[in-house]
Amino acid sequence: MESWNEKGYLYLEDGTLVEGYGFGAKGIRAGEIVFTTAMNGYVESLTDPSYKGQILIITHPLVGNYGIPEKKYQQGILTNFESERIQVEGLVVAEHTYPIKWNSSMTLHEWLKSEGIPGVFDVDTRMLVKKIRTYGTMMGIIASGSEIDNPRKYLEKKYDEIDFTQFTSPKSPIFHPNNGPIIVVVDCGIKHGILYGLYQRGFSIVRVPCNYSANQVIQFNPKGIVFSNGPGNPNLLENQIKAFSELAEYKLPILGICLGHQIATLSLGGKIKKMKFGHRAINKPVIEINSNKCYISTHNHGYGIISKNDIPPNTKVWFYNPDDGTIEGLIHEKLPIITTQFHPEARPGPWDTTWVFDRFKVMVSGK
16 A cells, blocks of 8 residues: 555544544645545546535545546546546545556555645544534544644634635636537636536537626627536625626526536525535435436535525526435526536536536527
């Protein structure tokens, strides 16, 4: 096993200190402690910009089995990673393993080390997850190969108080040309799986910084607009909420995904609240209201519409989660706006809800 015989620690803001062994990069990082129940897809999870500012616990006991592949691109879009770099602040697993797969280019340990991300293994992840499910998400510190001398100095600012989109949004427009109509993606930290799902449907994509105004978006003459996923507290995003409101007046088709769904909700007069521990996995059920069909979907959100009383005026529920009643999608009754809290692109799977992109394509093309 590639790692060192040095201690690793996870400190939770409630005073819990968990001792294990370090792997990846040496160092200390702070972040909100969250967990995913996915059994696979650690490459996609670790590069998902929605995890910026968070320390991720993976509940599956063995992580790293199939290693890390080389990056592959199509028209500037990654087809096997969700972004160019690891986004999490740190990784916690029960056991990291040596990979055995034909396309593995490095181990999980080597990848974390190369990108400066600390990891801790040989800890009781079941205990940690039960604590979070009982008391809710909380801030914490991960230390790999280092002692935590004064943990409180790392926890001066809460996750909810930081606009993390400033770290995950592009600084200038990015173009992915194609044969179809132009759509603008307001990029708050988009997963490349979403880009690829849109590109596969023929769209010419313009990604713009998430602080762009409505006037800056409209200058590209889009036929449709997508508000992407991204990290952090949506209630801080006043500029994006204002831009959505102004863009809605153009009556162009708009698709909001994850953080984009939350921005749409706030813009249209609804409420988004912090969830106790959120939804993070690739095995979450959602029920589509019109057909009453249950789909298995990918989630990564710690905020949401947690009550029907919080949905905006002139919208109706499109999807909901049968486990806890969280609203997972909206349809506007007067404007061409649809949203999903879950991820319809779903890499590494399942692919139950990729048809949401097809519906958006029909809205844009009119056929």
